Amino acid sequence: MPKAEENKLVAKANRTFEESLKEAGIKGAVAVIADGVEMDIRDTPTADVKIQPVFTETTEGLKVLRHSAAHLLAEAVLELYPDARPNAGPPTEDGFYYDIDMKPVNQEELEQIEGRMKALAAKNLRIEKHRLSKKDLLERFSHNPYKIDKIMDNVEDNGYSTVYSQGEFVDFCKGPHVPSTGFLRSIKLLTVASTHYKADENRPMLVRIYGTAFPDDKSLKEFLHNREEAMKRDHRKIGQEMDLLVFNSEWAPGFPFYTPNGFTLKQELTNFMRSLNTLHGWQEVATPHIFKDLIWKQSGHYAKYKPNMFLFTLPDGDNYGVKPMNCPGHVAIFAREPKSYKELPVKYSEPGTVYRYEKSGEMGGLTRPRMFTVDDGHAFLRLDQIISEIKDIISMIKETYSTILGEPSLTFDLSVIDKEAPENYLITYRCRDCGTEAEARKTSMAEELSCPNCSSRNLEPDFTTWDQATDQLRQALDEEEISYTENPGEAAFYGPKIDVHVRDALGRSWQLSTIQVDFFMPTNFGLYYINSESKHDRVIMLHRAIFGSYERFMAILIENYAGKFPxxxxxxxxxxxxxxxxxxxxxxxxxxxxxxxxxxxxxxxxxxxxxxxxxxxxxxxxxxxxxxxxxxxxxxxxxxxxxxxxxxxxxxxxxxxxxxxxxxxxxxxxxx
RNA sequence: GCCACUGUAGCUCAGCAGGUAGAGCAGCUGAUUCGUAAUCAGCAGGUCGGGGGUUCAAAUCCCUCCAGUGGCUCCA
The missing domain is CATH 3.40.50.800 (Anticodon-binding domain)
Structure with missing residues (x-):
């Protein structure tokens, strides 16, 4: 998809862009970019300005088109269901959706809505922008609490904002939009889903209708065809055709069973990773699948992970948990004897199968099973070894993907802490009362924490270690010249991480590889090494996985090759x-x-x-x-x-x- | 966990104005001995996801539980 092209066109002051475009003989633009800002073609600049016309064949134009299509969807819904209350309807990567407070719609009703949209498009209603004061906006949308929220959040008290109207329909919106509904003839409603208002599970459920829009029927048809082809690549479908694995939803919901064919594939991947690990100095170990709960309390997993763990109590009253992560097992091996600074780094790897109780609605095929095998690795390092180790892992990631997938499109993310939500992470707290440099850790809700010295609850989180770790990851990425985006709030509970995301056949993005710096677990387990002065020094842990999980990686692999593996x-x-x-x-x-x-x-x-x-x-x-x-x-x-x-x-x-x-x-x- | 949709033979699906289950493929048996995407014939195979209810009668209508799918939240 081309981007809107640079254009030397100058729009005159005090006349609409539409007029300037017409004069220049340019037809079919749906918006303009003036001074870098997208505007409606019926806007009027107050001074002469250079503009680029935006056509629907470009990324920007398609976004405008689809945003307008979302409005058209809301209009059609309101005509058919006057009690519906639209919330928000943005464009997405390959279409648009609109979240609406209404009765759930079925397939038949979806088709009716689409029919109504097409009828409205055929009428070629003029889409007009109006500027209203906050007071007028609130009055205009008084029946719609969602719009009221939005107006309150986005418009200053004495301020103004815009609405767009087409026929009877009016929506609170910044725009820009196509000039009339006639542009929206090539549309298709795809699926109905649901969503919580503001993504908060305590708020009301809204109906989310997904659809897409294209400049013409030909490209719409092509899109729908590609979508069908993509669905044929679904790893669940191909997995069945190739007899790679089965699920038994009665006996073990969410647990994959590998058939001979599937296990062969998994073994090949395991062997690949085994030799890569050896080459990079990772020694393979094997650890138990079940531990007494003590270890999970000490590791900090219990504090955050308990609801996701398979737990049980034996007749003698002892509590056990099935491992949701491999780290404590590797820690147990590392801690078996004191280590000299000369021995570090110590790097353990394991194709470690973990079990997580995923809530029923979250499971799905191999991308989200309840049992999965991580090509896990834990490095125990000195502070000065972090960067080079991270860089080495990045090289392993690159080699893995290029060997196995050729040239897939990878996205690197740096997942960092959300300092507004410290309860989600292991953090060092400092006591404000007794002044004690309160040593460290343990999560759970902040208010339950108290100073180990004076029992004061007046604790202050100290993000120094987190900041250090994040800087190290950033530096490694920069030195490897990898472009990435930072995602606050996506960090693991024990540290920041680099994640690699890959898309599946249906365009959903999945996390595979991960590199995580962890200062906390070594503290929780009292890990140390003996430095050159015969003193104890703090060990840093690095958690890493390159496939991520074999299962999820196989899902991507199956879809990438449509089962026609190398x-x-x-x-x-x-x-x-x-x-x-x-x-x-x-x-x-x-x-x-x-x-x-x-x-x-x-x-x-x-x-x-x-x-x-x-x-x-x-x-x-x-x-x-x-x-x-x-x-x-x-x-x-x-x-x-x-x-x-x-x-x-x-x-x-x-x-x-x-x-x-x-x-x-x-x-x-x-x-x- | 929340919302919606779906659940019929190993697989893909039909049957659903309520009258007691059907096809193709796969399987089995026999015939066929074949040059690169279905040789022919016969046979067998189902507590219609589980449970409850309405009814003379439920795959079909209602309730409930379980599971799968699409999203949301959460996550590798």
Whole structure:
């Protein structure tokens, strides 16, 4: 999508942009950018100003179009349901939505609403802007508490703001908007969802209607087609077609069961990560899945994580918890003996399976299961080793993604603390009363905390450690020349983190890799090393995961390749079919020779016809289909069909050699 | 957890003005021995997500629980 182009056009003072555009022979603009500000084409500048016309084919124009489409949606809803109370309707990345306080709508009603929108678009109603005082605004929207809120929040007491009207419909809005509803003919309502007002679960539920709008029917149709194709890539669908995993919603809701095919894929990923870890000095360990609750209290997990943990009590009264994270286990190993400064960094890795009680509505396929395996790693460091370690992990991240996914579009985020909500994090507090430099930690609601010395509740949070850690992450990102956005409030409860996000087939963004600096857990567990002066010194922990979770990573992987994996990770690398039962023996030989060469071959010795076998295996997405018959048997060859349905006849040993090098090199595209 | 929608055979789906369940694929049996996306015939397969209610009669209507999906909140 192109951006609005620079344009030397100058709009004259005291006449509308529309007139200036018309004079310059420019048609079809929906807005203008004047001095960097988007404005309506019917606005009138008070002085001559350089402008760029905005067309719907550009990013900016499409946003205007979709914002206007959201208004059109609200208008249609109000005509059909006069009691509805619209809240807000912004454009989104590929469409728009409008949150409306109304009775939930079903599919049929959604179509009715869309029909009404189209009718209103056909009328080509003029969209006009009016400037109103706060008092008039409040009066105009007196029946709509959501708009009242917005007016109160956004308009100064003696101030003015704008409304946009089309026909009978009026909305409180800054604009800009398209000049008339005729621009909004290529629209489609997509789904109905719901949302809490102001994203607060204690506030009322609103109906959120999602839709999209395009400049013309052709691009709308293309979008809808792409969307359908994307839905076919859904990892849940492909996972079933390829028989990678199953869920048993009765016996273990939210827990993935790996079938042989799926486990093969997971093992390949594990092996990849194992060698990468070795190369970068991470030593593999294995830790228990269950711990006594003591450790969770000490680690600080209980304070924040308890509601998400699987907990149980044994007959002897002891309380246990299933691990939601691997860190305490690694801490237990690190703490087994004192460490010298010369031994650091100590870096443990583990494909560690964790269990989190996700609330029912939050689960979904492999992207959000209740059991998942983290390619977890914990580094125990000196202060001076943090930056170089972070940079090394970033290089591991880069290598992983480029090897496995080619060139995916990654987003780096720096997730930092929200200082307005200290109750969400482990923080150092200083006592204001006794002056004691109150040593550290533990969360839970701030008011429950008291000074360990004088029991005063007058505590002041000290963000120094958080700030230090955040600076280190920032510095590492800058030195690696990675562009990122900072997200306040997204930090882990024990420290700030770098996150990598990737989009799934349906455009939803998921966090995969993460690097987290943690000053607190070492304190909570009393971790130290012996420095060059034989004194105890504070250990810094780094939590990191590169895949993030194998499950979520596999979901992205499945959708990225639509199941057509690079051969090295493909569960079925070769599928062998004899032309008829007569050539079973030769087919079996080929199959066994492949197996002897550690190539994953599948051979179906049933009496089905060749055509049928090929048809049936297709959804399993084997990398190569090998057909053998009389010709092949005589010449010791195989007829190889690749994923582009190209056929090649090769000597069996040639085929095996090529295949082995394709697998060993972890080549993404097929070489045969 | 909240709101909405959905739940029929292993899979995809039909049946839903209430009259007691059907197709294709997969499976099994037999025939067929085949050159790159379905050979033919037969057989078998279902507590219609669970429970409760209304009714002479419930897959169909009502209530409730469970699960899945789309969002919200939360998170890898």
């Amino acid at each position: 051969t090295w990770m493909s569960p079925i690398q070769v599928y062998v079919v004899p032309v008829s039962e007569k050539f079973q023996d030769y087919a079996k030989n080929v199959h066994e020779e492949l197996l002897r060469n550690e190539i994953r071959s599948t051979f179906d010795n049933s009496q089905e016809t060749m055509n049928k076998k090929i048809k049936t295996i297709r959804p399993r997405r084997p990398s190569y289909i090998v057909v053998v018959g009389e010709k092949e048997e005589e010449s010791g060859t195989v007829s190889v069909r690749n994923r582009s349905n190209k056929q090649n006849v090769l000597k069996l040993d040639e085929f095996i050699a090529s295949l082995k090098s394709e697998i060993k090199g972890r080549v993404i595209d097929q070489t045969i």
